[in-house]
Amino acid sequence: xxKLITQISETFKKQYANVAQRIIICGGTGCIASDSHGxxxxxxxxxxxxxxxxxxxxxxxxxxKSTYISKSGxxxxxxxxxxxxxxxxxxxxxxxxxxxxxxxxxxxxxxVIDRLLYVNPVDGVHCKTLDDIPxxxxxxxxxxxxxxxxxxxxINEYIGRGGYHGLAKALEIGPEAVIEEMKISGxxxxxxxxxxxxxxxxxxxxxxxxxxxxxxxxxxGDPGAYMDRSLLEGNPHSVVEGMIIAGFTIGAxxxxxxIRAEYPLAIERIQKAINDCYKKGLLGKNILGSGFNYDLxxxxxxxxxxxxxxxxxxxxxxxxxxTPRPKPPFPATKGLWDKxxxxxxxxxxxNVPYIMTQGGKxxxxxxxxxxxxxxxxAMTGKVKNTxxxxxxxxxxxxxxxxxxxxxxxxxxxxKAVQTGGPSGGVIVPQYFDMPITYESxxxxxxxxxxxxxxxxxxxxxMVDIAKFYLEFCVDESCGKCAPCRIGxxxxxxxxxxxxxxxxxxxxxxxxHDIASAMQKxxxxxxxxxxxxPVLSTLKFFKDEYEAHVNGKCCPTGKCSKLINYSxxxxxxxxxxxxxACPVNAISGEPRTKHLIDQKKCIKCGQCFAACKFNxxxxx
Numbered sequence: 001x002x003k004l005i006t007q008i009s010e011t012f013k014k015q016y017a018n019v020a021q022r023i024i025i026c027g028g029t030g031c032i033a034s035d036s037h038g039x040x041x042x043x044x045x046x047x048x049x050x051x052x053x054x055x056x057x058x059x060x061x062x063x064x065k066s067t068y069i070s071k072s073g074x075x076x077x078x079x080x081x082x083x084x085x086x087x088x089x090x091x092x093x094x095x096x097x098x099x100x101x102x103x104x105x106x107x108x109x110x111x112v113i114d115r116l117l118y119v120n121p122v123d124g125v126h127c128k129t130l131d132d133i134p135x136x137x138x139x140x141x142x143x144x145x146x147x148x149x150x151x152x153x154x155i156n157e158y159i160g161r162g163g164y165h166g167l168a169k170a171l172e173i174g175p176e177a178v179i180e181e182m183k184i185s186g187x188x189x190x191x192x193x194x195x196x197x198x199x200x201x202x203x204x205x206x207x208x209x210x211x212x213x214x215x216x217x218x219x220x221g222d223p224g225a226y227m228d229r230s231l232l233e234g235n236p237h238s239v240v241e242g243m244i245i246a247g248f249t250i251g252a253x254x255x256x257x258x259i260r261a262e263y264p265l266a267i268e269r270i271q272k273a274i275n276d277c278y279k280k281g282l283l284g285k286n287i288l289g290s291g292f293n294y295d296l297x298x299x300x301x302x303x304x305x306x307x308x309x310x311x312x313x314x315x316x317x318x319x320x321x322x323t324p325r326p327k328p329p330f331p332a333t334k335g336l337w338d339k340x341x342x343x344x345x346x347x348x349x350x351n352v353p354y355i356m357t358q359g360g361k362x363x364x365x366x367x368x369x370x371x372x373x374x375x376x377x378a379m380t381g382k383v384k385n386t387x388x389x390x391x392x393x394x395x396x397x398x399x400x401x402x403x404x405x406x407x408x409x410x411x412x413x414x415k416a417v418q419t420g421g422p423s424g425g426v427i428v429p430q431y432f433d434m435p436i437t438y439e440s441x442x443x444x445x446x447x448x449x450x451x452x453x454x455x456x457x458x459x460x461x462m463v464d465i466a467k468f469y470l471e472f473c474v475d476e477s478c479g480k481c482a483p484c485r486i487g488x489x490x491x492x493x494x495x496x497x498x499x500x501x502x503x504x505x506x507x508x509x510x511x512h513d514i515a516s517a518m519q520k521x522x523x524x525x526x527x528x529x530x531x532x533p534v535l536s537t538l539k540f541f542k543d544e545y546e547a548h549v550n551g552k553c554c555p556t557g558k559c560s561k562l563i564n565y566s567x568x569x570x571x572x573x574x575x576x577x578x579x580a581c582p583v584n585a586i587s588g589e590p591r592t593k594h595l596i597d598q599k600k601c602i603k604c605g606q607c608f609a610a611c612k613f614n615x616x617x618x619x
Contacts (some may be wrong), residue, residue: 002168004281005159010579012160015058020065021107025094026083026148028074028233029226029265035096036082042099043069050103058157067107073234075148076388077135080118083148090130091116112484121384121406135385140366142374143350144390147234152269155276158237164282166356167241167248169289175205175249182352183250186372191217191308191345192423192449193525194371194438197352203332204250204342211254213341214247216349217313218266221305222421223472225452227376229348230388230556232266234257235350236273240296244282244357247294250342255294258313260301305422305476309448309524310335310343312478323478324524345450346377360490368394371437372554375448381408381418381455391436396431401455408457416456416540420449422469422476423529425536426462445536447529461558462541463548466534467495475532484527488517491534498545499541500561501552508545512538553619561605563618567594571615577607 025031025040027028027078047054047069048391055062058208071367075083080092086106091353094102094116105111112340117126118133127133146497158164170178182198189195204212216239220228231239247255259267277283285293307313307322314336316322335341364372371393377400391400401407401414408414416426419476421434425446427434434440438448456465479485494511497503515531518538522528538545547555554562567577573591585601588594596607608616 002172002288005168005392005475008156008159008280009162009165012058012156014159015060015062016068016157018062018064018066019055019058019068021087022068022070022085023107024070024072024085024148026073026075026081027086027152027279028078028081028230029069030074030078030148030560031081031083032265034081034093036094038096039082039084039094039099040069040071040156042096043103046099046103052103056149058154066405070151071153072149073147073152074144074230074388075130076139076144076230076390077118077133077385078387080387082434082456085130085148085431086117090118090127090133092118092554100168100256125523128354132318134406135387135389135404138395138399139390140374140392141390142237142354143231143238143347143376144388146238150235152236153235153272155273155280158235158307159537162357163237164241166353167244167282168288169356170245170248171288171292175251178245178249178356179205181355181360185355185363186360186367186370187348187351187355187363188371188438189344190347190351190375191452192420192447194448197344197348200247200332200342200344201246203330204335204340207333207340209340211337211339212250212252213314213336213339214243214250214252214255215317215336215341215343216243216255216257216259217308217310217343217345218257218263218299219304219307219313220260220263220346220450220478221303221308222423222450222452224380224454224468225378225421225450227378227388227451229263231322231346231350231376232263236266236269237277238350238353239346240270240277241372242344242352244277244287244294246342250340252342253293253295255296256317256319256336257296257298258301258307259298260303262303267298270382274298304478305472306478306524306526309526312524314341321478323480324526327418347451349437366392368392368435368437370439375436375451377451377453379405379453379455382454382457382460383607384409385413392571393437394435396433396435397427400436401432402455405455408455408619410457413458414455415458415460415464418446418454418456418465418533419450419452420447420529421531422472423447423525424449424452425457425532426540428464428540445532445539447532459556459558461554461556462537462544463495463498463554464556464558466500466537467492469533470495470530473526477526477530481521481523481527483518483521484523487514487522488527488530490514491518491531494533498548499559501548505549508538508542508549557618560605563603563605564598565596565601565603565605565607565616565618567615568617569615570613572611572613576612577611577616578611580606582606 578586
């Protein structure tokens with residue numbers, strides 16, 4: 001069964017041997033937004049104009065000593081894009097205007113352009129290679145290892161780097177052996193629930209049915225999360241291969257990718273990967289001569305957060321309104337079209353080919369306890385280095401925020417880290433040395449979630465953070481069950497009272513009681529976990545809530561309705577604040593101290609921003 005895969009791999013390696021040098025331009029969504037596509041086209045045009053030998057695809061026509069100009073998927077260092085690698089030299093924030101200089105100095109002469117290197121803000125050192133950059137040093141990149149190195153649109157390169165060998169092995173050893181290997185690996189669902197993958201597959205495999213379905217959940221809905229999108233864009237074949245192995249294992253005849261429609265590049269690259277697999281005989285009838293028949297297709301998600309819940313997702317695929325239903329029955333016995341179905345998210349499935357080729361014991365050797373392997377996080381917020389990271393399970397929050405993230409943007413103190421998005425909770429400094437595992441996060445009121453990780457500093461108001469996430473959950477609630485529909489709205493109403501200065505001390509107790517009721521009585525995980533940000537911020541930052549409720553002030557100044565602007569004796573009467581005020585709330589003659597009419601003031605802060613003499617103060 002592996003003969004065809006080996007043949008394609010060897011052919012690619014022979015053709016790739018003609019390449020003398022490779023230029024890689026990041027083709028992830030983040031870099032594309034910064035015009036990496038223009039940079040890619042500029043390299044091709046510059047090579048064409050100069051008559052330099054190059055290729056944009058590895059084929060038999062690729063001449064000896066060519067330069068291979070290729071795109072890659074997301075390389076993770078999103079804030080520094082567009083990213084360009086010339087061999088080992090790693091350039092950041094590259095513009096179209098830089099292309100000619102890169103060819104002249106780096107490609108043709110081997111010189112390094114210092115101004116395009118990443119500069120470590122801690123010590124001012126220019127980082128020549130990717131491995132020199134602190135952002136990458138503590139990462140353990142398995143799923144993301146090839147995202148910045150291979151052309152995501154070339155199936156031959158994926159196979160040349162070991163791709164589809166895991167599928168060939170799975171077809172040879174059979175479903176039971178695959179499940180045993182997954183059991184040894186300890187892989188758990190990366191979509192948030194952390195359910196053992198082997199167990200879910202085994203439960204779906206057992207029912208007798210002529211039709212079974214394998215579904216990939218690519219409906220990534222957490223605010224600030226883009227892990228699954230980047231994997232679909234950067235290494236689509238790893239997810240496709242995982243889907244084929246999973247389908248074979250559970251006995252499915254069809255697999256479906258459920259990808260949100262807002263991910264056009266991910267959809268485009270997955271569709272190309274599927275098409276190429278059919279051409280190579282890796283999908284369709286009698287795959288690799290094994291007798292296994294399997295088809296894959298894409299269904300678009302409409303962007304509903306609740307469709308991340310598996311029964312709501314199934315309803316959406318069937319053309320119904322995406323609402324969850326009570327369980328049991330579970331999808332493993334009664335899923336899509338009432339047939340046994342298994343659902344895993346993108347990151348979970350991307351792990352499968354590596355486990356099959358390297359072995360379950362290899363995978364289980366990474367991580368901590370029952371949380372094995374690695375986890376991909378989208379790190380955002382008040383941190384120097386934002387981006388997509390992959391770290392071993394068991395790493396600490398401190399290592400992620402300070403060693404990889406570079407610490408807070410301002411000052412030296414991270415106030416809290418939020419994991420799990422709208423369903424998670426905040427982690428405070430006293431727990432920063434705690435290993436990141438499913439169990440440890442749950443113990444302190446947070447969850448792993450799909451992989452959103454937001455770093456917050458002293459300028460962030462925890463009440464405002466809780467309100468932001470609850471607003472999201474209220475908007476995204478399907479409204480099917482009363483605890484979520486009514487409870488979420490009531491909690492949000494209380495938070496709005498707290499942030500606008502009309503709350504009472506009893507509101508904090510009401511907030512806690514409603515949250516507890518939602519956790520116990522909601523139909524699905526959206527309602528059950530929506531109170532988490534509120535409960536965790538109440539637990540660790542109760543003093544901020546009390547300042548809002550009792551003192552009618554926001555310690556961070558984020559809640560505008562609790563801020564009073566005034567003018568002190570430093571005022572020289574320049575009139576800058578008066579001119580900036582949109583509601584004419586400031587009065588005063590030139591060169592005399594001005595005054596703010598508190599009844600007219602709308603707390604917009606324009607006067608504070610306009611004053612150059614620190615005469616406008618807020619409190």
